[in-house]
Amino acid sequence: MKKSIFILTFILVGLTNFIIAQSDALYSQYMFNQFTINPAYAGSRDALSSVLLYRSQWTGLEDAPKTVNVSAHSPFHRKNMALGVNFMMDELGPSKIQSVQGTYAYHIKTNFGDFSMGVRSGIISVRNNQNDLNFYNDQLYGNNTMVNTIIPNVDFGLYFFTDLFYAGASASHLLEDNFTLNNNQQDSLMSFELQRYFNLASGGVYEINKNILFKPSFMVKFSPLNPINFDINSSILFKKVLWVGFSYRSTKNLICLFELNVTDQLRFGYSYDYDFSAVRTISSGSHEVFIGFDQLMNKKTPNVSPRFF
Numbered sequence: 464m465k466k467s468i469f470i471l472t473f474i475l476v477g478l479t480n481f482i483i484a485q486s487d488a489l490y491s492q493y494m495f496n497q498f499t500i501n502p503a504y505a506g507s508r509d510a511l512s513s514v515l516l517y518r519s520q521w522t523g524l525e526d527a528p529k530t531v532n533v534s535a536h537s538p539f540h541r542k543n544m545a546l547g548v549n550f551m552m553d554e555l556g557p558s559k560i561q562s563v564q565g566t567y568a569y570h571i572k573t574n575f576g577d578f579s580m581g582v583r584s585g586i587i588s589v590r591n592n593q594n595d596l597n598f599y600n601d602q603l604y605g606n607n608t609m610v611n612t613i614i615p616n617v618d619f620g621l622y623f624f625t626d627l628f629y630a631g632a633s634a635s636h637l638l639e640d641n642f643t644l645n646n647n648q649q650d651s652l653m654s655f656e657l658q659r660y661f662n663l664a665s666g667g668v669y670e671i672n673k674n675i676l677f678k679p680s681f682m683v684k685f686s687p688l689n690p691i692n693f694d695i696n697s698s699i700l701f702k703k704v705l706w707v708g709f710s711y712r713s714t715k716n717l718i719c720l721f722e723l724n725v726t727d728q729l730r731f732g733y734s735y736d737y738d739f740s741a742v743r744t745i746s747s748g749s750h751e752v753f754i755g756f757d758q759l760m761n762k763k764t765p766n767v768s769p770r771f772f
Contacts, residue, residue, distance in 0.1 A: 487635060488518065488530040488553045491710065491718045491734040491751050493664075494680050494696050497772065498534050498547060498566075500662050501633040503581030503622035505568040506538030506545025507772065510728075510757035517753070520736075521746035526556040536566060543570050549583070562587040564616065576625035583618040587657065614640045614657055629772045630665040660686035666696070668771045676700040678708070678771065696720075700771075715739040730755045 490499050496514050497504040513535040521527035536547030547566035553559070564585025571578045591610040620633035641656040666680025678698045685691040691713075698708025698720060706722035715738065722732040736749035 487660075488528070488532065488551065489520065490516070490518065490530075490532075491736055491749070492516075492720060492722075492732050492753060493682070494666065494678075494698070494772075495706070495720075495722050495730075495732055496534070496753065496755065497622075497629075497631065497664070498536055498549070499532065500664065500682070501581070501620040501622055501631045502547070502566045502583035502618050503568050503579040503620035503631060503633070505536035505547040505566045505579070505581055506570060507577070507579065507622065507624055508536075508757055509538060510759050511535065511537040512755065512757045514753055514755045516751065518749065518751040520749040521738075521742060522750060523747045524745050527746065528553065528555045530554075536568075538570070543572075544568060545570065545579070545581075547583075549585075557592045559590045559592075560587065561590075562616070564618075568622075576623055576628070579620075579622040579624075581620045581622070583616075583620075585616055587614045587616050588612070589614065616640070616657060624772060626771065627669075628665075628667045631662075632664075633662045635660055635662070658686055658688060660684060660689075666772070668700075674702050676703075676771075678706075698722075712736075728757045728759070 490496075493500050496516070498512075498514070499516075514533070516530075516532040518530040518532075519527070520529070531552045532549070533551075534547065534549040536545055538545045545566075545568040547568070549562070549564050549566065551560075551562045553561075562585060564583050566581055566583040568579050568581035589610075589612050615638060617637045618633060618635045619637060620631060622631040623629065636657040636659045639657055639659045662682060662684050664680065664682040666678060669677045669679075671677055676699065678700065680696045682694045682696075683691060684693070693713045694710055696708060696710040698706050700706050704724050706720065706724075708720040710716075710718040710720060712718065717737045717739065719735045719737075720732075721734070722730055724730045732751075732753045732755070734751045736751075737743070738746065738748065
C-alpha cells in the first residue's frame with residue numbers, strides 16, 4: 464500500500480474492511496454559505512444565489528481529500544417557496560464520491576421573522592478503485608478492480624431567520640442506505656454506508672459602531688455512532704466590505720476566515736485550517752476558497768449589502 468494511502472486509511476477508517484462513505488465533505492465557511500448544511504436555507508438571501516467552492520484538505524499529503532461544490536438556490540415569493548440544486552465531487556485516495564441533489568423549501572412569514580422548511584433529495588455515487596491499493600486480504604484479490612454504487616439520499620431542515628439572527632436544524636441521510644461488496648462465498652468484504660447525522664446551528668449580528676459589526680455563531684453535529692462535534696465561530700465585518708474571523712472545531716482545528724464583498728452581488732471567501740492533532744506532522748493545513756454571486760430577483764428593491772447570513 465502506498466504510504467500516503469496507508470496514512471489516510473489508518474486515520475479515517477482504521478485497519479478494517481468496513482468503510483463509512485464520507486459523502487458529506489467538510490466545510491469551514493458554511494456560516495457564509497449555509498445551503499451546504501441545511502436545505503431550508505434555500506431562498507433566504509432574496510436573490511438567485513450561486514456558489515462555487517473548492518477545498519484542499521491536509522495540504523502536502525498525497526491523495527488527501529479534495530472537494531468541489533457547486534450550488535444555486537432562489538426564492539419564488541409569489542408561491543412562498545424556494546428551489547435549489549447542489550453538485551458535489553469529493554476525492555479521497557482511491558475513492559471518488561459524486562452527488563447531484565435538488566432542494567425544495569417553503570417559507571412562512573411571521574411577526575418575528577421568516578420560517579422555512581426544506582427537503583433535499585438526489586443520488587450519491589461512490590466509486591472505489593482497488594488498483595490504487597494493495598490488499599493483504601487474499602479474498603479481495605482477483606475481484607473486480609472497480610467498485611461502483613449509486614445510493615439515494617434525503618435530507619430535511621428547518622430554518623428561522625431575521626436580518627440579525629438565525630437558527631437552524633437539519634437531518635441528513637434519513638434513509639441510511641448502504642452497499643456491501645461480497646466475495647464468492649458471500650462474505651462481506653467492504654461496506655459503504657450513509658450514516659444519519661444531525662446539525663444544529665445559530666448565530667447573530669451585533670453592531671459595535673457604524674463601521675464594525677460582530678457576528679458570533681456555533682454549530683453542533685452529532686450522530687448515533689459518533690461523538691458530538693462542535694464549532695465556535697466569531698467574525699467581524701469592517702465597513703460592510705471585509706469579514707475577518709476565527710473558528711475553533713472540537714476536532715482540534717483552528718480556522719482563519721476571510722470574506723470580501725466586492726460588490727452587492729459578488730463575494731470571495733478563503734479559509735485556512737490549522738490542525739492541532741497528530742495530522743499536523745504530515746500536513747501543512749487545509750485551504751478552502753469560494754466565489755459567490757447573488758442576482759437580484761426584483762431590481763426595484765434595493766439589496767441589503769452585504770447579506771449577513
